[in-house]
Amino acid sequence: MPARPTPPAAPPPLTEPVEDYLKAIYELETRSGAAATSDVAQALRVAPASVTGMIRRLATQGLLDHVPYRGVQLTDLGRRAALRTIRRHRILETYLTQVLGYAWDRVHDEAERLEHAASDDLIERMSAALGHPTADPHGAPIPTADGRVDERTHRTIADLAVGETVRMLRVSDKDPELLRYLAGIALQPGVEITLLSRAPFDGPLTLRVADGEPVVGSTLAAQVLIEPLPARNAQRAVTPTGDRNTTTDARPRSARKSAR
Numbered sequence: 001m002p003a004r005p006t007p008p009a010a011p012p013p014l015t016e017p018v019e020d021y022l023k024a025i026y027e028l029e030t031r032s033g034a035a036a037t038s039d040v041a042q043a044l045r046v047a048p049a050s051v052t053g054m055i056r057r058l059a060t061q062g063l064l065d066h067v068p069y070r071g072v073q074l075t076d077l078g079r080r081a082a083l084r085t086i087r088r089h090r091i092l093e094t095y096l097t098q099v100l101g102y103a104w105d106r107v108h109d110e111a112e113r114l115e116h117a118a119s120d121d122l123i124e125r126m127s128a129a130l131g132h133p134t135a136d137p138h139g140a141p142i143p144t145a146d147g148r149v150d151e152r153t154h155r156t157i158a159d160l161a162v163g164e165t166v167r168m169l170r171v172s173d174k175d176p177e178l179l180r181y182l183a184g185i186a187l188q189p190g191v192e193i194t195l196l197s198r199a200p201f202d203g204p205l206t207l208r209v210a211d212g213e214p215v216v217g218s219t220l221a222a223q224v225l226i227e228p229l230p231a232r233n234a235q236r237a238v239t240p241t242g243d244r245n246t247t248t249d250a251r252p253r254s255a256r257k258s259a260r
């Protein structure tokens, strides 16, 4: 009998559906530690029965493991493959906005298609042309080429205390209507936000953003991630790869706590 081949160090080339599954499972996992089959089906808008079949295949390929009663979790190989697709997606979105002048609500669908087609070489050239950005236009961290990414959790506008001033960090890229609305009230990553008042009983919040004082509902407020203002005169940590202020965690899954 021939010797078993040694497993590859990097994930093998994967089909488009496999890349979409791994990406969806990664996103569900960072939210809740494991991905239930029903949640995967909902995220990918496919029938639960076809998810079961695909999950069996991905487990056979060593890309994920079953977690009793909770669903599935990516193996280190599956996680690296998911982060590779996410890196492509976020670099494409950044390139489309910064170089080609796309609005931030119009890049997600393009990137969903292109992330499967672009070669690694093209993605790395785009990243270099952009000066190796660490966040995409929606504020999402861009995984490094060797699979490190900032997975810290963050507060939202809904968590602000009255009078507190913070900086907008990130919003989901999946709802173009929400993105257009936010742009209309000048809420974009990097802007300073102060909570001026909060109506009682989960009522609307009045903010100060740039010169405006937009009023937002609690549902919208809970979708906008924030970060503390940078300390004045603070030295920004610069790593040899040029990543600024990123906390990366390349430890294997078993060493990491669940994100939330």
Ligand SMILES: [Zn+2]
Pocket (backbone or CB within 6 Å): 089, 093, 107, 108, 109, 111, 173, 174
């Ligand atoms: Zn996107």
